[in-house]
Amino acid sequence: MADPNLSEYVKTSLAQGKPKEEIYKELLGQGWTIEVIQESFNSIGTEQEKEDTSKKTISIIVTIGAIFVGAGIFSFIAANWLEMTKPIKIGIILISMGVSYGAGWYLKEKSELQKTGDALILLGSIIYGAGIFLVAQMFNIRANWPDGFILWMIGMIAMAFAVESYPLFYLAIPLGIIALVGHPFGIFTGFGYNSFLLTSSFLLLVSTIITFVTGWIIRKRMSPELKEFY
Structure with missing residues (x-):
């Protein structure tokens, strides 16, 4: 069993x-054996693994919770959608999004509840994405439906950089894939003749550039160990 005082020092x-x-040299100079020192390092590694596992579990739980809360909010809105006027609908979307972002930022930056803050920011991003489609439906906006996912992805990437939240980057990936797969091939064949297709093509180009720039920035911020892994 590792010496508690030695483990704490390490x-x-x-x-x-x-x-x-350097730690090895100091401890060897103090008379500790290599076996005892290594045992202390091993005990610290085990504690760190347990702590990392606990953090991952908490992160998964709060993320799932945020998704369920978001689903509950929109289930309520959907159930009362026809009875609501347009200003009320837009107000609910904006207030829900603002409260989620604001509370998430406060918990993430001003308190120690970082995971809860990330979950609320994720909830705000889900509300933002749903709001894009709800507003388009309210005002009968004629658009290519994958464009909504592109706008959702771009907004999520911007928020991810603003609050340094990696869960938002992760969620932006499937959104981009959905947009890419869902875009009809007509945006290429009809390019230049239809303003609707032109807008879709422009959004697709912008999202591609943003995706590459985002990946480049994230990779630049990575530690050398992570770069070798990825």
């Missing part, structure tokens, strides 16, 4: 940014 040294080699 943990503190690692937190201060000391390399393992």
Whole structure:
């Protein structure tokens, strides 16, 4: 069993940014054996793995919770949709989105409830995406339906950069795939003759550029270890 005091010293040294080699030299100079030192490092690694697993579990739970809350909100709206006037509908969308983003940002930046904050920001992004389609339906906007997913993806990427939330980047990926697969081939064959198709083509081009730039920025921010992995 690892010595608790030694393990605490190793943990503190690692937190201060000391390399393992330096810690080994210090402890060997103090009379500790290599086996005991290695045992302390192993115990810290086990604790870290447990902590990471716990964080991942919490993240998954709050994310699923945010999705269910979002589904509940829109189930309520859908049930009363016909009775609502347009200003009320738009107001509900904007207020729900604003409250989710605001509360999420506050919890993420001003408190220690970072996972809950990320979940609320994710909920706000789901409301934002649903709002795009609801507004288009309300005002009978003629558009190519994958364009809505492109706008949703672009807005989500912008918010992900603004609040540094990786779950939003992850959700933007399937949105982009849906938009790409769903776009009819007519946007290429009819390019230049129809303003509707021209708009779709322009959005597709913009989303492609944004996706590549986003990937490049994320990769630039990665540590060398992650770059080798990916």
